[in-house]
Amino acid sequence: MKKLITCLIFISLVQITLAQSLKVKPRKLNELTGSEFFDLISDSTLSLTTREDLIFDAIKKGNVPNFLRKLSTIEHEATIDGKKYKITCFALPDYIAIGSNENYFYIPTTPILAQRIANLLQCSLPTKKMVDLIYQQSEIKLTPTPIPPTKAMTTVPVFKAHSDTVQQQLIPFLAQHDTSKLTAGHKKDIIISTKIYTEKTAKVVIYGWHQQNGKAIQPVYNKHSNTWADYSHGVRLIQNKVIVNGKKTTFQKVVLDPKLHQLLSDEGVITRPYYP
Secondary structure (H helix, E strand, C coil), rough: CCCHHHHHHHHCCCCCCCCCCCCCCCCCCCCHHHHHHHHHCCCCCCCCCHHHHHHHHHCCCCCCCHHHHHCCEEEEEEEECEEEEEEEEEECCCCCEEEECCCEEECCHHHHHHHHHHCCCEEEEHHHHHHHHHHHHCCCCCCCCCCCCHHHHCCCCHHHHHHHHHHCCHHHHHHHHHHHCCECCCCCCCCCCCCCCCCCCCEEEEEEEECCCEEEEEEEEEEEEEECCCCEEECCCCEEEEECCCCCHHHHHHHHHHHHHHHCCCCCCCCCCCCC
């Protein structure tokens, strides 16, 4: 009987692992391509709020590439107070984009919109430690391609220029990328952090852009306002449901736990794991 129960638990966990997908609507054939969506939001007279509402509506309708729909499994083991723990998380294989596999547009957002998208899709934004784990476990590691900083770095044309550059880098990896292989190194992450609420006003906290040597160009940084978005930012989502030592729990419960937070956070307990 004990062996049977163990077997059933194992089968259940395998099914959970295999079944993870982004909770987003199917993409309709008549949805805008990435290029068409760029044309829609590139009007310089659009307010930031209007632009981000258009982005949110596109994702809500399911206008995201197929390669984003199958989540990647991220695993990590640690010994805490003498006990071994293993956590399994499920992450977007790449950063949020709009369009189809054949024509898509990586779209940076403010943390305000990133949190709205995460809530919509039953996900969280990653921690710094999660960003490191994702890079370490990624199958496609791209080299960062910075654009010299100017005032234009927060404009949609520069977003598109960087999106096009990254897609050129992906050409040798198209077969893997189109089948949802974990990809990293090409964007900084908007992260949840203990530093979101440490300033007088809420800030965006960014981290990452790992180089081929594994070191991040961008240390944890929280000096931009929470209405800031530039071409280098990406939105990577982590499914709320995670597994710790074979038991289902949530990403939020883990980062709030006095002990288990160590599995996902090297900043300590994150008491408010979200943006306002």
